[in-house]
Amino acid sequence: MMHRAKRSLGQNFLQDPNVAQKIVRVFDAKPDEAVVEIGPGKGALTALLLQSIPHCTVIELDNELAPFLQEQFGEKITVIHNDILSVSLTELREQLGKPIRLLGNIPYNITTPILFHVVDSLPAVKDFMVMMQTEVAQRIVAKPRTKEYGILSILLQYFSTPKMQFQVSKNSFFPIPNVSSAIVHLDFEKPFPNRAQNEALFRKIVRGTFGKRRKTLRNGLKGLDVPVTEFEKLSVDLELRPEELSVADFVQLSNELIHCAPQILNTATEEVDG
Ligand code: SAH
Secondary structure, eight states, X not given: OOXXXXXXXXXXXXXXXXXXXHHHHHHOOOTTSEEEEEOOTTTHHHHHHTTTOSOEXXXXXXXXXXHHHHHHXXXXXXXXXXXXXXXXXXXXXXXHTSOEEEEEEOOGGGHHHHHHHHHHTTTSEEEEEEEEEHHHHHHHTOOTTSTTOSHXXXXXXXXXXXXXXXXXXXXXXXXXXXXXXXXXEEETTSOOSSOOSSHHHHHHHHHHHHTTTTSOHHHHHHHTTOOHHHHTTOOSOTTSOGGGOOHHHHHXXXXXXXXXXXXXXXXXXXXXXX
């Protein structure tokens, strides 16, 4: 079809059939699974998916591409013509009757909001195979004490097992993007083994302390209105900076702070995605 790529919708269509094949092969969808593709575009991945499964659901925002896809694939797909960020994955999971397997080469400018949308929909989503900017992929799999390690690393390593699958050349897309890309797999069925007793509190502490990256934990916790009288009860060294704490350390810290949760949960923290 004639379609002019829309920059506003982050459209970089996969052109290289070998890359598309590889993504779908690694994703390995089975006929009885509830597969949902985000941002299918002209159907580069959809067509390959439908070689191994009889049906899938696609979520596409573009006014021309949504009807085009329906016409192209007919009854084999259910098209949700909407913004992924407005689609309730929890309701979709109810309709489909089983946890969702997500796949998508999605717009880079909304990668982080989409990741948070998916995390907020758990346990509706089983796993997510997603194309993203290499730099964001590196942040997701980063280890403590590196410059890439941050909120995204901790939250995704807490809620899933993230795996960097492979790099994708810029030349595999049209139009050619400015940044290099990578495919990441997030397995939400294998979350971090230690659990936070209050996940809202855990997220708040991660966000609140990393918001001030150069500050020590002591100062970060003060900023969250944790009473100084609580500090001596904590087992973690408060002179450390947030990037020196592992996921396990953050889980433990949030569990130790649980009895002063009311104050912390009322403290506003910026929604930063660093
Ligand atoms: N998956 C296709 C297209 C990638 S381009 C391929 O690999 O070729 C990204 C796609 O996401 C485009 O089709 C774009 O229209 C769609 N898109 C952009 N913003 C979206 C949103 N908020 N919700 C759903 N789809 C969106």
